[in-house]
Amino acid sequence: MTKQLILCDCSGSQKIDPSRIEGATGLTCSKIHTALCTKETESAAKAISSGNAIIACQQEAQRFEELATELSAEVPLFVDIRDRAGWNDENDASPKMAALVAEALAPAPATKTIDVTSEGMCLIIGAGAVALPAADKLSETLAVTVLLTDDAELPLTRAYEVVRGKLAKATGSFGDFKLRIDQFQMIDPSGRGGFALTAPRDGAETQCDVIVDLSGQTSLFPAPHKRDGYLRADPGSQPAVAEVVTQARDLVGTFEKTLYLSLEPHLCAHSRAEQTGCTRCLDICPTGAIFPAGEHVDVDPMVCAGCGACASLCPSGAIKYDAPPVSHILTRVRTLAETYAKAGGKAPRLLVHDDTHGAEMISLAARFDRGLPADVIPLSIAALAEFGHAEMLAALVSGFASVQILPSPRTERDPIEREIALANAMGGDDRLSMIDAETPDGLSSALYDAEITPLDVAPKLMMGDRRQVARVAAKSLLDDDAPVALPAGAPYGATVVNKDACTLCLSCVSLCPSGALVDNPDKPELRFQEDACLQCGICATICPEQAITLEPRFNPSDEAMKLVTLNEEEPFCCIECNKPFGVKSTVEKIMQKLEGKHSMFEGNGAGRLIQMCDTCRIQAQYHNESNPFASAERPRVRTTDDYLKRRDH
Numbered sequence: 001m002t003k004q005l006i007l008c009d010c011s012g013s014q015k016i017d018p019s020r021i022e023g024a025t026g027l028t029c030s031k032i033h034t035a036l037c038t039k040e041t042e043s044a045a046k047a048i049s050s051g052n053a054i055i056a057c058q059q060e061a062q063r064f065e066e067l068a069t070e071l072s073a074e075v076p077l078f079v080d081i082r083d084r085a086g087w088n089d090e091n092d093a094s095p096k097m098a099a100l101v102a103e104a105l106a107p108a109p110a111t112k113t114i115d116v117t118s119e120g121m122c123l124i125i126g127a128g129a130v131a132l133p134a135a136d137k138l139s140e141t142l143a144v145t146v147l148l149t150d151d152a153e154l155p156l157t158r159a160y161e162v163v164r165g166k167l168a169k170a171t172g173s174f175g176d177f178k179l180r181i182d183q184f185q186m187i188d189p190s191g192r193g194g195f196a197l198t199a200p201r202d203g204a205e206t207q208c209d210v211i212v213d214l215s216g217q218t219s220l221f222p223a224p225h226k227r228d229g230y231l232r233a234d235p236g237s238q239p240a241v242a243e244v245v246t247q248a249r250d251l252v253g254t255f256e257k258t259l260y261l262s263l264e265p266h267l268c269a270h271s272r273a274e275q276t277g278c279t280r281c282l283d284i285c286p287t288g289a290i291f292p293a294g295e296h297v298d299v300d301p302m303v304c305a306g307c308g309a310c311a312s313l314c315p316s317g318a319i320k321y322d323a324p325p326v327s328h329i330l331t332r333v334r335t336l337a338e339t340y341a342k343a344g345g346k347a348p349r350l351l352v353h354d355d356t357h358g359a360e361m362i363s364l365a366a367r368f369d370r371g372l373p374a375d376v377i378p379l380s381i382a383a384l385a386e387f388g389h390a391e392m393l394a395a396l397v398s399g400f401a402s403v404q405i406l407p408s409p410r411t412e413r414d415p416i417e418r419e420i421a422l423a424n425a426m427g428g429d430d431r432l433s434m435i436d437a438e439t440p441d442g443l444s445s446a447l448y449d450a451e452i453t454p455l456d457v458a459p460k461l462m463m464g465d466r467r468q469v470a471r472v473a474a475k476s477l478l479d480d481d482a483p484v485a486l487p488a489g490a491p492y493g494a495t496v497v498n499k500d501a502c503t504l505c506l507s508c509v510s511l512c513p514s515g516a517l518v519d520n521p522d523k524p525e526l527r528f529q530e531d532a533c534l535q536c537g538i539c540a541t542i543c544p545e546q547a548i549t550l551e552p553r554f555n556p557s558d559e560a561m562k563l564v565t566l567n568e569e570e571p572f573c574c575i576e577c578n579k580p581f582g583v584k585s586t587v588e589k590i591m592q593k594l595e596g597k598h599s600m601f602e603g604n605g606a607g608r609l610i611q612m613c614d615t616c617r618i619q620a621q622y623h624n625e626s627n628p629f630a631s632a633e634r635p636r637v638r639t640t641d642d643y644l645k646r647r648d649h
Contacts, residue, residue, distance in 0.1 A: 003077075004028045005054045005101060006047045008036035014086025017094040024098035024343035025105075027054070037063055048073050054101070056081050079104040083363045084378050088371035089448070095345030096377055102339040103332050103379075111323050112259040114301070116175040118209040118229070119143070120252040123179070125167065126214030128152020130235040134214060134245050135160045141249050142210070147181070149215050154187060154195045162187055164197060165204065170211070170220040173302040174229025174251070177208050210251045212244055223286040225410065226305035228257070260306035260323045260383075261299050267318035268296035269513040269536040277513065277536035280489070281310035281319055284415050290319075308386025309415035315491030315534040316514060317465045321386045329381065330394055330462050330469065336377050337399035337459070347401040347454040348375050351435075351447070352387050355380045357408030365440035376447050384408075385415045389423035390466040392432050393473035397460045401452055402431040406443070418487070425486050426470065426554050427477025431455065467491075471531070474554060481557035490552040493535045495528050497566040501547035502526070504569060504583050508539035508548060518563065524583045525568040530560040575608065576616040587611065 005027045007016055011034055018029035030047065033040045037060040047053040048068050055064055058080035068075045079101050085093040122142040124131045127150040135144045136159075144160035147167065154162055165184040172178045184204035185197040213220060213232040221227045231247055233240035269278040272295055281290050281297060289303035290310060296318070299310075311321035320326070333350070340348045351372065353359065362378055365371055372378065377400075381387060384405060395403045405416055413434070420432045437443035460476050462469045478484065486492060495517065504524045509517045516532035517539060519525060540548040571580035572587040590610060609617050 002026075002028055003052050003054050003105070004030055004047065004050070005056055006030045006033070006036065006044065006076075007056050008033040008040075010057075010082055010086075011035060014082055015091065015093070016081075016086065016097065017092075020094040020343050021098045021101060024095070024339050025102045027101065036060075041067070045071060048076055053077075054079060054104070056101070058083070077104060083366040084372065085374070087366035088374055090374040093374040095340045095343035096348075096374055098343040099336045099340040099345070099348075099377055103335045106328070106332055106335055109324050109328055113256040114259055116228075116255045116257045116302070118175045118251050118253060118255065120210070121145075121208040122210040122212060122248060122251075123147060123177070123206075123208040124212045124214060125149065126216070126235055130214045130241060132162075134212060134241060135162075137245050138212075138248055141252065145206075145208070149217075154197070156195065158189065162195075165200070167220070168202075172207075173227060173300075174255075174257075175209050176302065177211055177229065178205070179208070180205050210248055212248050214241060214244075222288050223305065226287050226307070227303070228305075257302065258306060258323050259301050260304050260308070260321060261301070261311065262320045262322045263297075263299055264318050264320075265293075265296040265298075267316045269316050269318070269534050269538070270297050271295045272511040272513055272538050273542070275511060275538050275541050277538035277541070278315060278534060280313040280315065280491075284309045284313055284412075286412055306383055307412060308383035309412060312386055312388025312390075312419055312466075313415060313491075315467075315536065317467060321383070323382070326391070326466055326469075329387070329391055332379065333391065333395050333400075334398050334462065336379065337395070340377060341399055345375065347452055348377050348399065349373075349447075349450075349452065350395050350400045350403045351376050351378045351406060352384065352403065353378060353380055353406040354384055354408055354411070355382060357410075358406045361406065361437070361440050361443050365444045369441040370444040370448060372444070373447050375452070384411050387416075387419075388466065389419040389426065390470040390473070392419065392423040393426060393428065393477065394462040394469050396428065396431060396455060397457060397462065397473040397476050399459050401455045402433070402450075404432075404447075405434045406437065407434060418489070421487050422490055425484060425490075426474040426492075427484075429477070471556075475556040478556050481555075481559075483553045483555040483557075486552040486554055488552055489535075490554075491535055492554045493533060493550055493552040494530050494555070495533060495539060495566065496549045496551050497526065498545075498547040498549075499567045501545045502543075502567045503545055503547075503586050504567060505544065507542050507544065511538050511542050513538065520568075523568065523571050523580065526566045527563045528566050529563050530555050572611070574613040574616050575611045576620070577613060579613045579615075581613040 007030055009016055009032050016032055022029050033043060036044050044064060045067055049071050051074050053076040055076050055078050058078050061078045065075050081097040081100055085096040085100060120142040122138060122144050124135050124144060125147045128148055131146050132155055135146045138144050139160040146162045148164045163186050165181040167179060168182045169180040181204045182202040183200040185200050188196045188198055211230050214235045216235045219232060221230055224230055224232050231244040233244040271277055286307060287303050287305050289300045290297050306323060308321045310319050359380055384407060392403050407413055423432045424430050435446050437446050457476055460472055504526060506519050509519045514532045514534050516529050518527050535550050535552060537550060540550060570584045572582045572584040573580050609620060612620060
């Protein structure tokens, strides 16, 4: 059944062209209503009852959801074409409206979740003047323990527990915090008078579901606002304390925790043979959810807050963002660009924002300022850092003239800035940037004042993993096949070998996690495939001669897909069987250094063993007078005659 788009011009405040939207999306459009949420509610009810309605209004979504519930009908799909398109200082936003409608129809994959159970065990940390009143309020709904950080008078209540001590360590997340407390003292409620405390002891361990930190000290965890179940407030601010108390009350029961990442350990280039290589995800993770686990990293899904930076920076694709996956974002980007062009639009710009701060900025700019220009198409994603250089380049190749990122005050800017610099170097040509707009009118001004240069590039279908997408897109954007320099730390580049220092020991080959460095089984040769190189640095670290350096660059030519020889030498042939083995220069150098200076060269011919292959060396040693494999001479077998002769004597 064909979906029907229910249109409303919101009291004539926006211009809508149904024919262009129909032509670009293939949907059937209703007549243009003026007050669908008030005077024309009956039309909305009729459309919702049909079961195939798409309501072109996001502001009144709750009202229409309630209407669908009353009608026992399926809740319709909503798409905002007013704040994001119709309300602007330009006349024609029909191509953008069509693009936004088409993008809303792209089916989103199901998000993976896990249940987290909280039994309401709450630890409040702070001075008595703040922590004890908070405990009084929370003890009715939670099982509260107060960890006093001062010498406040102990309350004469058993509604909650009170302890003193110094919190030495805290790990875990909502529903499973683990804590170690030194100088730990519990209340001894026996006897008359005020409560006393037990003798202090170190190393006390406990668990809780929720931590309310009112200590005013340094946060117990990195990125505290991203740690589920950890509520922190300035003890000097009564509104802030009241807010976290209110939040804590609701943290009882079973909750869904989104599983943001998927991990393929065999692809990880973190370490080989205890030699550390790539640490990009470890360096960038704001919550400490990623940690080394042998030759790869591991992710604590309960601590991960889903910022997505690790996935965009991972050179091998071992860590993938899964809520939603990259393929879904690329589909949305392609749908926006293709539909915009189909509706007659030219040279669109992509504005990537989060679904909270960015969405509100756009809404306020539309209501009280000039809104977004008609050629600026907003793309809302949950994690801005997930939108890495591959997605930026893919957007340009899909038909966008530029890509701009609108960060929120709490957005981790470093990974985004790194990805923007990388994408610009790989063919973006400064079409990728971040907007520093603190107010809605500042956002509008920055977008309207920007100079736009159309991008002349044939659209490409982006498929595969991030690395493949980035290669195809960059190859289309660059003017020629000459390698381009990339910023330090880029995941693409060449391995440069100093031939004078390299001894072709091939230790780099044995540890290369991606197979970019390979040997030749037929002769001493070190070969390299640039496209496979992750620039993890393990080869440079392990090289005993320090003969390897890394060169961050992107090579768009097909030569990057081929094996090239970095170093090769003539093999040394065995002096016995003439079988090639080893490196001629290395064997000759060893002979030169040892001759006349080592006991093996003192006339017994043992030095010849260095010039033999493995097989001949073993045979020579076996037949040598000083054969290390020889045992003592076997005793003669005693016979009956031997025993008889002995008896006769």
